[in-house]
Amino acid sequence: MENLIDLGWQRSRSKELLSFPECQPARIVSISGSRFLAMSGSGPVSGPLNYAAGPPSTWLAVGDWVALTPENRIASVLSRTSLLARKVVGEPMQEQLLAANVDYAFVLQGLDGDFNPRRLERTIALIHAGKVVPVVVLTKEDRAPALDDALARARAVLPGIVLFSICVLEGRGVDRVAGILGPGITGVFLGSSGAGKSTLLNALLGATVQKTAAVRAHDSRGRHTTSARKLFFLPGGGMVIDTPGMRELQLWDAEEGVSETFPEIEETGKHCRFRNCRHENEPGCAVLLAVDGNELSRERLLSYVKLRREAEAFALRQKLHGRDSAEARRIGRAIKSVAERKRPRVHYE
Ligand SMILES: Nc1nc2c(ncn2[C@@H]2O[C@H](COP(=O)(O)OP(=O)(O)OP(=O)(O)O)[C@@H](O)[C@H]2O)c(=O)[nH]1
Numbered sequence: 001m002e003n004l005i006d007l008g009w010q011r012s013r014s015k016e017l018l019s020f021p022e023c024q025p026a027r028i029v030s031i032s033g034s035r036f037l038a039m040s041g042s043g044p045v046s047g048p049l050n051y052a053a054g055p056p057s058t059w060l061a062v063g064d065w066v067a068l069t070p071e072n073r074i075a076s077v078l079s080r081t082s083l084l085a086r087k088v089v090g091e092p093m094q095e096q097l098l099a100a101n102v103d104y105a106f107v108l109q110g111l112d113g114d115f116n117p118r119r120l121e122r123t124i125a126l127i128h129a130g131k132v133v134p135v136v137v138l139t140k141e142d143r144a145p146a147l148d149d150a151l152a153r154a155r156a157v158l159p160g161i162v163l164f165s166i167c168v169l170e171g172r173g174v175d176r177v178a179g180i181l182g183p184g185i186t187g188v189f190l191g192s193s194g195a196g197k198s199t200l201l202n203a204l205l206g207a208t209v210q211k212t213a214a215v216r217a218h219d220s221r222g223r224h225t226t227s228a229r230k231l232f233f234l235p236g237g238g239m240v241i242d243t244p245g246m247r248e249l250q251l252w253d254a255e256e257g258v259s260e261t262f263p264e265i266e267e268t269g270k271h272c273r274f275r276n277c278r279h280e281n282e283p284g285c286a287v288l289l290a291v292d293g294n295e296l297s298r299e300r301l302l303s304y305v306k307l308r309r310e311a312e313a314f315a316l317r318q319k320l321h322g323r324d325s326a327e328a329r330r331i332g333r334a335i336k337s338v339a340e341r342k343r344p345r346v347h348y349e
């Protein structure tokens, strides 16, 4: 059992496994084509993707615990303690699973021009929605035109979130990431292509395992060097899932995640006259009052309103799925009205 605990197994899972006699637990390391690679208590195993209909990206994620038959078939995907998922761009109701059973999601943004507070908020809403703890890592300190300024800006928009900068090139800050990833703990690296995810992973591994590539000189964008999600085992005992660069993370089922990402707005919102105040143009809105008085950030409120609308439109669409056509039309109109609702007053100031 000791081995499994190093892989992130929790004893509470044992009961669930009892429903699959003769099966052993294994953790999914990677998924490619029609096969999976996993790590069991006795070493690596691989087998066919046979478990469910539909593309594996909708039912199996790197980091999942599965019950494996003696023939290395997936008998079941065990319940998840956390799950990061996004909506597939351009597909209204298609979910893509990014990583399962992860403790910390490290959001990497390069200080070479990749830094973007609005993108951070969106990613953090998705992380909260997945029941994962976010950690923001600003990479490439050596490339920052004004490091203290960028740190201060990031801290201002991310109250309460652990945030620090690193420079893998000069060996600074890697130990801080390693310190979070103790034995049995799993992290995932998220961020745009070129943010330095694989570079940081290699530093943690103490070896060049993942390929890395220089960003484009004119705009600092990466070259999509990493092409698949994969779980790695660190010498210190922790685990990291390296992912291909993702710039655009569309929210999937994230209404609560959005609320958690803007705690100061939610807190001030308790003082609004109406309990269901949307802080857009309602009379007696404590949030708009605080924004007018410079006690809350206007940018944060705009970002909150935008992400909340996206999450609400998603929730309505989800309801629409599988309804009869009359009700579908009614909900369809509701979605349209969310999308077209009068722009919030804050836009004009
Ligand atoms: N100057 C500087 N460059 C760095 C640092 N960390 C990473 N890089 C460079 O940034 C480039 C991109 O790094 P990668 O690790 O490939 O980026 P990635 O996030 O894995 O990118 P994808 O796999 O495409 O998603 C490489 O040329 C790295 O050497 C740093 O601290 N300073």
Ligand SMILES: [Mg+2]
Binding pocket: 197, 198, 199, 210, 211, 212, 225, 226, 243, 244, 245
């Ligand atoms: Mg990479």
Ligand SMILES: [Zn+2]
Binding pocket: 269, 272, 277, 278, 279, 280, 282, 284, 285, 286, 287, 288
């Ligand atoms: Zn309000």
